[in-house]
Amino acid sequence: MEVTDLKTRHILYAAIFVVGVVVFAATTGPAQLSVLQVFQAVGVHLPFVGKDFHVSSLDEALVWQLVMPRICLGLLVGAMLASAGAAYQGVFLNPLADPYLLGVASGAGLGATIVLIFLPTALSWSFNPLPLAAFLGAIVSVLLTFALGKAAGNVRNASSLLLAGIAIAAFFTAVQTFLQQRSSVGQIQDVYSWILGSLATAGWSDVTLILPYVVLTVLILVSMRRLLDVLAVGDIEAQSFGVKASTVRNIIIAAATLGTAAAVSVSGLIGFVGIIVPHMIRLIAGPSYKRILPLSILYGGGFLVLADYLARTVLYPEEVPLGVITAFLGAPFFLVVLRTSKRLV
Amino acid sequence: MKLFLSENPETESDISGGKEHNPLVKIDGLSAAVNGELLLKDVSFEIEKGDLVGLVGKNGVGKTTLIQAFIEGAHRRIYGGKIEIAGKRFPAKNIKESAKLVAYVPQRPNIPKQMLVADYVMLGRTAYQGYLAQSSALDLRITGEVTEQLNLTDFAAHTMGELSGGELQRVVIARALAQKTPFLILDEPTTSLDIYYQLTVLSLLKQLCLLQGVTVLCSLHDINLAAKYCDQLVILGQKSLLACGRPSSVITKENIQRAFSVDADLHFVNGELVVMPQLTGDGSYATDVALEEL
Structure with missing residues (x-):
């Protein structure tokens, strides 16, 4: 009997896609x-391999x-969002x-807006407060969503949480729009x-900043x-079946939110990846999360690297926003x- | 089946019918309430291993509450009494252990329309699976066996949305069997089915009891079907146990009147007990009068 467990071939195809995209993106840049x-x-x-290589320091840098x-x-970021x-x-x-359902986007947006408007010199500081502000904004908005959702309705009912998320997002977006409207054109931009x-501003510090969150979240999910x-x-x-649904929901939401907040704090609000990638996998590999979840991690990462390649090349030397x-x-x-596709979503 | 302390149930003298007395399920003084409203009062009975037990009674007398006492999440309505299954206290200390004692088929299961039948049956193995492990060879063997047993092999690769009502009922039962529990409970498994599928489901349950030693408790509305297929009947009336025993001894005119407020005649057709509601002199049923008064 064919059960839709994750099969080795699924991982193999996804791995080929990711490696292909990475090699392509690394070698076809403007350089x-x-x-x-x-x-x-x-x-x-890398240890051991690179001893005998001779590369010009410019290329290397x-x-x-x-x-x-x-x-x-x-x-x-792609793996996390998908x-x-x-x-x-x-x-x-x-x-x-x-x-971004539970207010991550609006919270992070408000956090980032506050830094960009009130601390315009912050980007040149040795410690950049923008990711931290975005991360805190995201976490605060989701915690508020939870507090409001639990106060408003039955904890076991996910729809009260959804509605609370909408209310919090509207509120945070309103504050952010107000601040934006009172600032200069350059700041708005x-x-x-x-x-x-x-x-565009990615450095190794960003990678090491979010790596622990992404690894933890991905393992839990x-x-x-x-x-x-x-x-x-x-x-x-x-x-x-022996599953406490409310506990499972809370663990998954907490993990996904933490990972998303970390991703958003360094990359901004890249939309659509979190919807499109899982649905494409659903259409290709079927409706079971036993496949969708692990494959989303791989294809999400590959998809975003591909999108970023286009973002920096289509109007080179200008960058098109990734979103x-x-x-x-x-x-x-x-x-x-x-x-x-013949399948319905 | 043996009966102990309860309000005023009819007791059977011949309790075990020659079989060794070996109750798999013991329900002792079970009481339930929600928001201060009493749902079930001091219900006690025992179920022998391998018996098919029918739970009958009017709508709203607590059949579903009694059924749901065997599901851990709904169990908190229960404030008194205790349940033992296969010598173990239910609910077990750990929710996964409880899921290895009882499998449950709800009256209206939530059907994920996009899910494959094979995956749905595999859900029954959840309590046996680790967080990171794939489905084991044992899981696959068990789900394969129950799928074949219920004649569902041809549907394994179909989605749930493609099945008819009768097929879905079998898939849900297959899922419960994949749980490999000693005790299986079903909430009105025949209610939404035509007479053909009603008979199919009940004879399937009967076979499971006879051939595999599964013990089954199911709530039923059709008292004639219940009498034909069940080894034991539990009759609930007004939130408490009214009678409990072999169908031939608990289906009496008096019990039918007390449980359903219906005057009925008992007939034997080809050796089978048949309950017929009584007609009044002008050809209407006694319950029709109540409607006219409304």
């Missing part, structure tokens, strides 16, 4: 480096300081749920470009993948897949 040059430039930073951190950050999106869709039994998302399927039969039946690329590319492609 026109060969695959070998890129490998050598990366190799000198270009690859190691600019290209690689940006690709690594793209992988982490898997968190899949997790939210499973928890709320709603195909339209995305990682800064806020706006942060909101559209970008990996992967271990919960079966239970996401169980949630679809409702709380009472889930109990009869514009993900939506501009993702939406039509998604529609084509939807129309040609």
Whole structure:
């Protein structure tokens, strides 16, 4: 009997996609480096392999300081947004749920806006407070959503949480718009470009900043993948299988929110990845989270690196905001897949 | 089945019918309430291993509450009494252990329409699976066996949304069987089915009891079907136990009147007990009068 467990071939295809995208993005940038040059430039930073490589210091700096951190950050942020999106869709039994559902986006947006408007010199400080402010804003807004959702309704009912999320998002967005409206044109532009998302300023410090959060979140979500399927039969039946649905929901929401907040704090609000990637996987690999969740991590990372490649090349030397690329590319492609697929979402 | 302390139930003298007395399930003084409203009062009975037990009674007398006493989440309504299954206290210390004692088929299961039948049956194995592990060979063997047993092998790769009502009922039962529990409870498994599927489901449950030693408790509305298939009947009336025993001894005119407020005649057709509601002189049922008064 064929059960839709994750099979080795699924991981193999996804891994080929990710490796292909990474090699492509690393070697086809404006610098026109060969695959070998890129490998050598990366190799000198790895133990054991790089001893005999000879790379010019300019190429090495270009690859190691600019290209690689940006690709690594793209992988982490994409993996995080896609898997968190899949997790939210499973928890709320709603195909339209995305990682920003419970107020992460508006909270992070407000945090970033406050820094950009009130601390305009902050970006040149040795410690950049913007990611921290965005992260705190995101966490505070989700905690408020939980407090309000629990006060407003039954804890076991996910819809009161959803409605609380909408109210908190509206409130935070209102405050942010008010602050923006009282600031200068340049500041508005800064806020706006942060909101559209970008990996342009990525450095290794960003990667190491969010790596622990992403690893922790991804581990928790992967271990919960079966239970996401169980949630679809409702709380009472889930109990009869030995699953405490409310506890599972809280763990998944907490993990997905923490990871999303970390991703958003360094990349801004990159939209659409959290919806499009899980749904594409659903169309290809079926509706079970046993497959959707692990594959979202891989394909999400690859998808965002690809989108970021386009963001920095289509109007080179100018950068297009990443959120514009993900939506501009993702939406039509998604529609084509939807129309040609026989499965319903 | 043996009966102990309860309000005023009819006791059976011949309790074990020659079988060794070996109750799998003991329910002792069970009482339930929600928001101060009494749902179930001091219900006690025992179920022998391998018996198919029917739970009958009017709507609202507590059948579902009694059924849900065997689900851990709903169990908190229960404030008194205790349940023992296979010598173990229920609910167990750990929710996963409880799920290895009882499997539950609700009256209206939530059907995830996109889920594959094979995956749905595999949900029954949840309590046996680790967080990071794939489905084990044992899981696959068990789900394969129950799928075949219920003639669902051809549907394994279909989605739940593609199945008919009768097929869905079998899939949900397959899921419960995959849980490999000694005790299986079903809330009105025949209510939404036509007569053909009603008979199919009940004879399936009967086979499970006879051939595999599964013990089954199910609530039923059709007292004639219950009499035909069940080894024991539990009749609830007004939130408490009214009668409990073999169908031939508990289906009496008096019990039918007390449980359902319906005057009925008992007939034997081809050796089977048949309950017929009495007609009044002008050809209407006694309950029709109540409607006219409304």
